[in-house]
Amino acid sequence: MAFTKYVELIESYLQYSLQHTNMPVSLIEPFTYIMAPGGKRIRPVLCLLAAEAVGGKPEQAVTAGAAVEILHNFTLVHDDIMDRSPIRRGNPTVHTKWDDSTAILTGDVMMAFAYRMLISSIPAQHLHSVLQSFTKGFVEVCEGQALDIEFHKRDTVSVAEYLEMIEKKTARLLELSVVIGATLGGGTDAHIELLRAFALNIGIAFQIQDDVLDLTANTHELGKTIGQDIVEGKKTILIIRATERATKPEHKELLQQFWQNNGLPVDKVPTVRTMMEELGVLTEARAMAQHYFTNAAQDIQQLPPSNARDLLFQVIEMLNVRKK
Amino acid sequence: MAFTKYVELIESYLQYSLQHTNMPVSLIEPFTYIMAPGGKRIRPVLCLLAAEAVGGKPEQAVTAGAAVEILHNFTLVHDDIMDRSPIRRGNPTVHTKWDDSTAILTGDVMMAFAYRMLISSIPAQHLHSVLQSFTKGFVEVCEGQALDIEFHKRDTVSVAEYLEMIEKKTARLLELSVVIGATLGGGTDAHIELLRAFALNIGIAFQIQDDVLDLTANTHELGKTIGQDIVEGKKTILIIRATERATKPEHKELLQQFWQNNGLPVDKVPTVRTMMEELGVLTEARAMAQHYFTNAAQDIQQLPPSNARDLLFQVIEMLNVRKK
Numbered sequence: 050m051a052f053t054k055y056v057e058l059i060e061s062y063l064q065y066s067l068q069h070t071n072m073p074v075s076l077i078e079p080f081t082y083i084m085a086p087g088g089k090r091i092r093p094v095l096c097l098l099a100a101e102a103v104g105g106k107p108e109q110a111v112t113a114g115a116a117v118e119i120l121h122n123f124t125l126v127h128d129d130i131m132d133r134s135p136i137r138r139g140n141p142t143v144h145t146k147w148d149d150s151t152a153i154l155t156g157d158v159m160m161a162f163a164y165r166m167l168i169s170s171i172p173a174q175h176l177h178s179v180l181q182s183f184t185k186g187f188v189e190v191c192e193g194q195a196l197d198i199e200f201h202k203r204d205t206v207s208v209a210e211y212l213e214m215i216e217k218k219t220a221r222l223l224e225l226s227v228v229i230g231a232t233l234g235g236g237t238d239a240h241i242e243l244l245r246a247f248a249l250n251i252g253i254a255f256q257i258q259d260d261v262l263d264l265t266a267n268t269h270e271l272g273k274t275i276g277q278d279i280v281e282g283k284k285t286i287l288i289i290r291a292t293e294r295a296t297k298p299e300h301k302e303l304l305q306q307f308w309q310n311n312g313l314p315v316d317k318v319p320t321v322r323t324m325m326e327e328l329g330v331l332t333e334a335r336a337m338a339q340h341y342f343t344n345a346a347q348d349i350q351q352l353p354p355s356n357a358r359d360l361l362f363q364v365i366e367m368l369n370v371r372k373k
Numbered sequence: 374m375a376f377t378k379y380v381e382l383i384e385s386y387l388q389y390s391l392q393h394t395n396m397p398v399s400l401i402e403p404f405t406y407i408m409a410p411g412g413k414r415i416r417p418v419l420c421l422l423a424a425e426a427v428g429g430k431p432e433q434a435v436t437a438g439a440a441v442e443i444l445h446n447f448t449l450v451h452d453d454i455m456d457r458s459p460i461r462r463g464n465p466t467v468h469t470k471w472d473d474s475t476a477i478l479t480g481d482v483m484m485a486f487a488y489r490m491l492i493s494s495i496p497a498q499h500l501h502s503v504l505q506s507f508t509k510g511f512v513e514v515c516e517g518q519a520l521d522i523e524f525h526k527r528d529t530v531s532v533a534e535y536l537e538m539i540e541k542k543t544a545r546l547l548e549l550s551v552v553i554g555a556t557l558g559g560g561t562d563a564h565i566e567l568l569r570a571f572a573l574n575i576g577i578a579f580q581i582q583d584d585v586l587d588l589t590a591n592t593h594e595l596g597k598t599i600g601q602d603i604v605e606g607k608k609t610i611l612i613i614r615a616t617e618r619a620t621k622p623e624h625k626e627l628l629q630q631f632w633q634n635n636g637l638p639v640d641k642v643p644t645v646r647t648m649m650e651e652l653g654v655l656t657e658a659r660a661m662a663q664h665y666f667t668n669a670a671q672d673i674q675q676l677p678p679s680n681a682r683d684l685l686f687q688v689i690e691m692l693n694v695r696k697k
Contacts, residue, residue, distance in 0.1 A: 072512075073519040127481060131474035150455035150522060153477055157451060158515040160484060164508045168501065176501060177492065184488045188396075191482040195397040198474060 051360055052094050055107060059093040059118065060086045062111045066166060072158065079143045079155040080162070083122050088138065092222055093118045095364065096230035099244050101357035102349070105234020112170040113179060113229045119163040120183070121222055124190050126156040131198070160187065171233070179229050186225035193218025200284040204308045211289050212253065220252025240352060247348035247361065254341035255368055260285035261334050262371075264322050279321050282312030286337070290330045300324050342369050375684055376418050379431060383417040383442065384410050386435045390490060396482065403467045403479040404486070407446050412462065416546055417442045419688065420554035423568050425681035426673070429558020436494040437503060437553045443487040444507070445546055448514050450480040455522070484511065495557070503553050510549035517542025524608040528632045535613050536577065544576025564676060571672035571685065578665035579692055584609035585658050586695075588646050603645050606636030610661070614654045624648050666693050 067081050093114030097107035128134075129142040130152050136142065144152035163183075171179050196214040200206050227244040236244070263278040264287065278285050292304050303324060307313050313321065325331050342365055349361050391405050417438030421431035452458075453466040454476050460466065468476035487507075495503050520538040524530050551568040560568070587602040588611065602609050612631065619625050627648060631637050637645065649655050666689055673685050 073516055073523060075523050076516065076519045127477050130477060149473070153451055153454060153480075154515055154519055154522075156477075157480070157484075158512065158519070160481075161508060161511040161515055164488070164504070165512060168504050168508055173501065177497065180488070180492050180504070184485060184492055187485040188482065188489060191478055191485055192397055192400065195400045195478055195482070198478075199397060199399050 051363060052089075055094045055097045056090050058097065058107060058111050059090050059114055062115050063118065066115065066162075070162070072162075075151065076155055076158050079126075079147055079151055080159060082146070083126055083143055083155070083159075084119070090118060091364070092121055092226040095223060095248065095361075096226040098357045098360050098364075099227035099230030099236070100234030102244065102352055102355055102361060103231045103234045103236030103240045104353075105231075105236070109233045109235075110230040112166055113183075113233055114226065116163040116167050116183065117186070117222060117226045117229065119159050119166075120187060120190070120225075123156045123159040123163070124194065124222075126152050126159070128194060131194070175232055178232055182225050182228050182232070186221050189217040189221045193221070201282060201311065203284075205292075206284045206289055208286070208289055208293075211284065211286055215253060215256040216249065219256045220249050223248040223252040223255075243348045243351050247345045250341045250345035250348065251365060251368060254338045254345065257286050257334055257338040257341070258368070258371070260287055261331060261338065264318075264325060265331065274315070276315065276318030276321065279307070279318050280312050280315050282307065282310070286334050287325055287330050290333060291325060291328050294328045294330065295324075300328065339369075375687060376413075379418045379421045380414050382421065382431060382435050383414050383438055386439050387442070390439065390486075394486070396486075399475065400479055400482050403450075403471055403475055404483055406470070407450055407467055407479070407483075408443070414442060415688070416445055416550040419547060419572065419685075420550040422681045422684050422688075423551035423554030423560070424558030426568065426676055426679055426685060427555045427558045427560030427564045428677075429555075429560070433559075434554040434557045436490055437507075437557055438550065440487040440491050440507065441510070441546060441550045441553065443483050443490075444511060444514070444549075447480045447483040447487070448518070448546075450476050450483070452518060455518070499556055502556055506549050506552050506556070510545050513541040513545045517545070525606060525635065527608075529616075530608045530613055532610070532613055532617075535608065535610055539577060539580040540573065543580045544573050547572040547576040547579075567672045567675050571669045574665045574669035574672065575689060575692060578662045578669065581610050581658055581662040581665070582692070582695070584611055585655060585662065588642075588649060589655065598639070600639065600642030600645065603631070603642055604636050604639050606631070606634070610658050611649055611654050614657060615649055615652050618652045618654065619648075624652065663693075 063084055067077065067084065070077060072080070093111075096110045096114035096117055100110035101107050125137060126143050129137055130144045130149055134142055135145050140146075142152070143155055164180075167180060167183060168176070193214055193216075196210075197218055200210070200214065224245050227248045228241055231241045231244050260278065263285070264276055266275070274280070279288075288304070288307065291300070292308070295301050295304055303313070303317070303320065307321075345365050346362065349358055352358050387408055391401065391408065394401060396404070417435075420434045420438035420441055424434035425431050449461060450467050453461055454468045454473055458466055459469050464470075466476070467479055471479075488504075491504060491507060492500070517538055517540075520534075521542055524534070524538065548569050551572045552565055555565045555568050584602065587609065588600055590599070598604070603612075612628070615624070616628050616632070619628055627637070627641070627644065631645075669689055670686065673682055676682050
């Protein structure tokens, strides 16, 4: 696969770093567990591709890519405790396999470890800029998660608020990945800005698509129950737009129940899906996702042609056609 | 009081920083709550004094001192969840007043916030060094807490292991405070090393004294139950040395119960205290604490005389005579 070379660079760097630390065994075990290979490593791959797309070498961005991947996995470890999620990628979550204390402390030490990696490896001329971007990402994923939790308790959320939340919770780490990669690759400000816009666009598109797939993918493809967002009371773009558009009494009634009870029983999921189709909300959300994907493609179209740019186009394709 | 000027510098900086952020209200409220004034602010005060003791101005170290204070309070928020502590400084802990999720996320965002403060304020020539020290502190407090939890599950701990744990959990943040302060104040390497040794010594002395006070202070002074460490099964220097020294069958029996059951019922506390006195462990621990306090004084004796150095001597005195 076209991305193998990049994934391998990241995997071997992560493996080496985790093996060469004298951290207490009670931390290094869960840390190694959550970082286990097998995932797409989308964030570090974007980081390396961004470095190459602006004329640098992927090797220049490996440490930074690994740090972003650690930051991403830190959010998974802590969010899974907050969400009481038992399973992640088919395996028990850290707080389930160990306990809450271990999961809290593992997440904490992961961030400390990521900063240590960056501070000891990033060339002096880029240190301030890279750490500033990395820390902005760290602040905003926390804020995004806080907004997500706040929305859970609220009885109205606007599209603008939804977009702010997913920008912080999902898009910011993708943005961070390409900005740091392009900085380390010696990119111009203009090229860095194009890559930032590209990553923001794919991040938003990805999340909207995620909301759609929750209700439309088949169970096997999705790897989780259809309509889980509905059951859990998640304030998705579908729910927010349906609430804005609904006029029929039965639709208004159903949505009112959703907001009042913070979710609906699983047997209501088919009714919700029918409502979403009648209101045109699924079609609209798919079009929104396409719009952001198209913007992303237009952003990188303005970069000089390169193998890395071709692969960035492939990333858009890959995310666009995904079924889960 | 001699330290008022320094405490006020820190308080006003913290207050300003917390008021001028657009963080979601669900994070800024618990963050502000845990950072509320009233404490001794020993770490930032040491940071400011270190800057002044090497010839700089305390103002040069205010941001760094505030960042270390945030790091310290981050450990409190997360450790209190792990220890299920309901009360901190006479008030409900963050996870008690809000919930575990809020406390996890508040701790996370506090670290992100501390890094952001440092990155945006530390002069370029000191950025790498300050962030390196700060991150070392961040890594090691996590490791110290992990060791503390590991010890809880173990049935033997050596004095060397105990010292490693308290160096990481307690002393490292004091060390960090003076190293960063002295760096920002433009101190020489030799002066920075003297201050580092001073802080390490007071950190160890402080923790040993804490172990002694748990068993000897009167309840009113301590503000908590006498012998709480015994009840909770904490592997203090007293327990470790008593286990090494005990020869009488009744002492060995009592200690074996402690290690096997991870603590003893509260009605055994007077018996434990009598045993500690008979074994000479309390006297020995007090002498150890004095030894480290004396070393600390000798370290700063080698700094050039200054008002700040006088105040550092006062810090030793203050910690040495404390009753709780």
